[in-house]
Amino acid sequence: MPALEFDINKIKNDFPTLKQSINDNPLVYLDSAATTQKPQSVIDAINEFYTSQNANVHRGRHTLSEHATTLYEQARDKTADYFNVLSKEIVWTKGATEAINLVGNGLRSRFNKDDTIIISALEHHANIVPWQVLSQQTGAKLIALPVNDDGTLNIKQCSDFIKQNKPSLLTITQASNALGNITNLEPLIKAAKEINSLVLIDGAQGAMHLKPDLRELNCDFYVCSSHKMLGPTGLGVLYGRYEALNALDVYQTGGEMIDKVYLTHSTYRPAPAKFETGTPNIAGVLGFSAALDYLDTLHSSNIQQYENDLFTYAVEKLVSIDGITIYSNLSNNIGTLSFNFKDEHPYDLATLLDGYGIAVRAGHHCAQPLMTHLGLNGTLRASFCFYNTHKDVDIFINSLKECIDLLD
Amino acid sequence: MTNTFKKVTESIDKASAWQQKYREIMLLGKTLPVLPDVLKTDDALVPGCESKVWMFVEFDLKENTLVVIGDSDTRIVKGLLAIILALYNGLTPEQVVNIDAYEEFDKLGLISHLSASRGNGIKAMVDKIQTMAQHKIS
Numbered sequence: 433m434p435a436l437e438f439d440i441n442k443i444k445n446d447f448p449t450l451k452q453s454i455n456d457n458p459l460v461y462l463d464s465a466a467t468t469q470k471p472q473s474v475i476d477a478i479n480e481f482y483t484s485q486n487a488n489v490h491r492g493r494h495t496l497s498e499h500a501t502t503l504y505e506q507a508r509d510k511t512a513d514y515f516n517v518l519s520k521e522i523v524w525t526k527g528a529t530e531a532i533n534l535v536g537n538g539l540r541s542r543f544n545k546d547d548t549i550i551i552s553a554l555e556h557h558a559n560i561v562p563w564q565v566l567s568q569q570t571g572a573k574l575i576a577l578p579v580n581d582d583g584t585l586n587i588k589q590c591s592d593f594i595k596q597n598k599p600s601l602l603t604i605t606q607a608s609n610a611l612g613n614i615t616n617l618e619p620l621i622k623a624a625k626e627i628n629s630l631v632l633i634d635g636a637q638g639a640m641h642l643k644p645d646l647r648e649l650n651c652d653f654y655v656c657s658s659h660k661m662l663g664p665t666g667l668g669v670l671y672g673r674y675e676a677l678n679a680l681d682v683y684q685t686g687g688e689m690i691d692k693v694y695l696t697h698s699t700y701r702p703a704p705a706k707f708e709t710g711t712p713n714i715a716g717v718l719g720f721s722a723a724l725d726y727l728d729t730l731h732s733s734n735i736q737q738y739e740n741d742l743f744t745y746a747v748e749k750l751v752s753i754d755g756i757t758i759y760s761n762l763s764n765n766i767g768t769l770s771f772n773f774k775d776e777h778p779y780d781l782a783t784l785l786d787g788y789g790i791a792v793r794a795g796h797h798c799a800q801p802l803m804t805h806l807g808l809n810g811t812l813r814a815s816f817c818f819y820n821t822h823k824d825v826d827i828f829i830n831s832l833k834e835c836i837d838l839l840d
Numbered sequence: 841m842t843n844t845f846k847k848v849t850e851s852i853d854k855a856s857a858w859q860q861k862y863r864e865i866m867l868l869g870k871t872l873p874v875l876p877d878v879l880k881t882d883d884a885l886v887p888g889c890e891s892k893v894w895m896f897v898e899f900d901l902k903e904n905t906l907v908v909i910g911d912s913d914t915r916i917v918k919g920l921l922a923i924i925l926a927l928y929n930g931l932t933p934e935q936v937v938n939i940d941a942y943e944e945f946d947k948l949g950l951i952s953h954l955s956a957s958r959g960n961g962i963k964a965m966v967d968k969i970q971t972m973a974q975h976k977i978s
Contacts, residue, residue: 777915838866
């Protein structure tokens with residue numbers, strides 16, 4: 433396929449939120465790691481659902497319900513295509529966090545004190561706390577992969593660590609939300625698979641920027657959030673290799689997930705239905721479907737090339753400011769810059785940047801163990817997306833310089 | 841309003857550009873004494889998210905007034921804390937409950953700092969002072 437032109441002006445124009453002023457300055461949105469903005473087509477799809485398509489799914493035999501069900505299941509097919517897996521391996525959840533909790537609960541009856549769970553210090557709290565709970569409930573041992581002082585992983589050391597500790601589950605992020613560092617997953621998954629460990633990958637940060645082929649990646653579970661991939665909030669995706677997925681115990685129970693209900697017991701439908709009780713977030717699913725269509729028009733290779741160029745440009749500009757320390761790995765990154773200026777508190781600079789219409793995040797980024805590991809109280813985080821322009825970077829850098837001057 | 845408060849916030853009130861307002865707030869923060877590390881205990885932390893604020897609200901029985909001291913690890917929040925201290929320090933509980941921090945912050949053009957999403961604990965600081973005052977009255 434010939435390389436398609438990546439028309440940044442047209443793309444930026446597709447995102448209505450980006451066309452506004454904040455504090456009398458054009459908005460420069462650099463908080464896409466928290467949530468991405470939404471293209472008009474996603475907003476239109478949600479609007480269209482409630483305007484003319486609203487009906488419950490998998491229930492009615494009437495025209496509206498059948499149409500809504502078709503659209504809803506097409507979204508599952510698209511998601512499966514996006515990750516190169518089967519539709520029956522895709523479960524809708526309310527977010528990546530719920531997807532992790534679903535797996536944690538689904539494993540509970542199988543885990544005991546002889547099991548080991550391996551996490552890493554790079555994880556978001558959502559991929560730490562559920563495993564602490566599972567460990568407390570079952571007696572399973574919870575340990576963490578060794579992380580280098582700069583927040584990267586020594587793959588050889590980590591692979592050995594996995595083989596030595598023989599976990600029943602390895603659960604690790606595809607890319608750090610606080611630093612943007614991309615994990616070299618293949619050798620870690622290979623090491624885990626050699627000892628028949630289950631593997632869960634937290635794809636909240638990686639799913640859009642890196643578009644993984646999950647069949648090739650060979651993990652058992654993969655989770656992500658619609659709202660970090662241009663889609664609406666309140667929707668997440670759990671991929672499970674079918675056997676591993678169907679073997680999980682049910683999480684929530686009720687209607688739709690059942691096969692036969694008697695007064696004292698019930699039988700459940702096979703996955704994914706057994707994990708999807710109650711009326712789902714239909715509007716969210718259709719919005720996400722439109723988000724996947726949008727990403728498809730841009731092509732993931734174009735997105736990655738553009739984002740890499742933009743990131744390199746931003747790094748170049750940022751390091752030129754005296755007193756800046758960057759904590760992100762610069763050579764292998766999804767486009768997130770975590771940094772501080774001298775020993776200034778990130779809160780002050782984030783507040784001042786907001787005055788210039790720049791949206792960044794300040795704090796520990798829901799990754800306290802990582803911040804402790806790096807010896808930091810927090811950082812400023814500028815996270816980029818393909819709808820950001822080189823001009824956004826220029827405005828960000830110039831504003832940052834002015835903010836620094838205000839501190840004197 | 842007390843003269844201390846008027847004097848302390850005069851420069852913020854006069855600043856027209858937002859940059860100048862923040863500058864004055866940060867300068868005000870610098871005038872607050874640094875709390876010794878031994879006082880920066882977890883118990884004294886005001887629940888906030890992105891910044892740390894340590895605050896003590898005591899009651900001077902002899903004078904029948906509130907005594908508030910505090911510190912923050914950020915320049916801006918420390919400046920906002922200084923405004924709150926100037927607003928309430930040395931007042932009787934009856935005076936304290938009659939002063940609405942929201943109104944005063946609004947007049948200074950700083951109302952957005954009291955919003956929930958700011959996570960700077962300013963709202964919690966005010967609540968802590970008001971609760972103490974209420975407690976003394978009842």
